[in-house]
Amino acid sequence: EDQVTQSPEALRLQEGESSSLNCSYTVSGLRGLFWYRQDPGKGPEFLFTLYSAGEEKEKERLKATLTKKESFLHITAPKPEDSATYLCAVRHNAGNNRKLIWGLGTSLAVNP
Amino acid sequence: EAQVTQNPRYLITVTGKKLTVTCSQNMNHEYMSWYRQDPGLGLRQIYYSMNVEVTDKGDVPEGYKVSRKEKRNFPLILESPSPNQTSLYFCASRAGTSGASSYNEQFFGPGTRLTVL
Numbered sequence: 381e382d383q384v385t386q387s388p389e390a391l392r393l394q395e396g397e398s399s400s401l402n403c404s405y406t407v408s409g410l411r412g413l414f415w416y417r418q419d420p421g422k423g424p425e426f427l428f429t430l431y432s433a434g435e436e437k438e439k440e441r442l443k444a445t446l447t448k449k450e451s452f453l454h455i456t457a458p459k460p461e462d463s464a465t466y467l468c469a470v471r472h473n474a475g476n477n478r479k480l481i482w483g484l485g486t487s488l489a490v491n492p
Numbered sequence: 493e494a495q496v497t498q499n500p501r502y503l504i505t506v507t508g509k510k511l512t513v514t515c516s517q518n519m520n521h522e523y524m525s526w527y528r529q530d531p532g533l534g535l536r537q538i539y540y541s542m543n544v545e546v547t548d549k550g551d552v553p554e555g556y557k558v559s560r561k562e563k564r565n566f567p568l569i570l571e572s573p574s575p576n577q578t579s580l581y582f583c584a585s586r587a588g589t590s591g592a593s594s595y596n597e598q599f600f601g602p603g604t605r606l607t608v609l
Contacts, residue, residue, distance in 0.1 A: 469535075483534065
């Protein structure tokens with residue numbers, strides 16, 4: 381079954397304490413993996429798209445990486461404003477090209 | 493400012509009373525979509541539209557209708573709402589509908605929190 385699993389469900393960090401969020405996927409023929417950030421009461425906000433194993437993308441304190449089975453979102457020296465839910469989504473060959481499979485997200489809290 | 497707008501933002505209604513949630517985007521995007529987000533279930537696609545007059549079912553279309561008469565607007569219609577449609581709804585849009593453009597980022601609206609009593 382095609383699915384996307386994110387771990388951990390929740391993560392609490394101290395300001396400056398680096399860590400990683402995981403998105404593992406089992407799909408036939410990855411066509412793109414997306415990371416979004418969602419603040420409470422708001423819509424998801426796009427962060428990155430990764431297309432193939434070995435690819436990396438960076439934005440400020442965030443770095444996304446991709447392997448054949450999973451993606452990591454590395455957060456370096458996080459600040460309280462990085463607190464949010466981070467969502468992963470995958471587009472794949474077997475499914476409709478216009479649809480995504482979404483993970484349930486990792487809720488990140490960064491304490492000052 | 494490039495954005496997706498939804499109205500209303502909050503709505504409390506009763507079972508069976510027809511309602512419409514509006515969605516509008518100002519980015520000239522071809523693709524638009526409706527999602528619902530529920531705890532433990534994540535984001536699930538309700539309907540999507542590849543362009544004007546072209547719509548198709550997503551993963552959870554039962555109890556919903558959509559229309560795409562203009563490129564910028566994509567309203568979600570609940571003909572006879574039921575309590576199990578209580579949820580947080582998001583409209584989203586992106587440029588392009590095929591090939592490399594299908595990897596474009598989606599822009600989400602601010603959400604509509606619907607409660608059906």
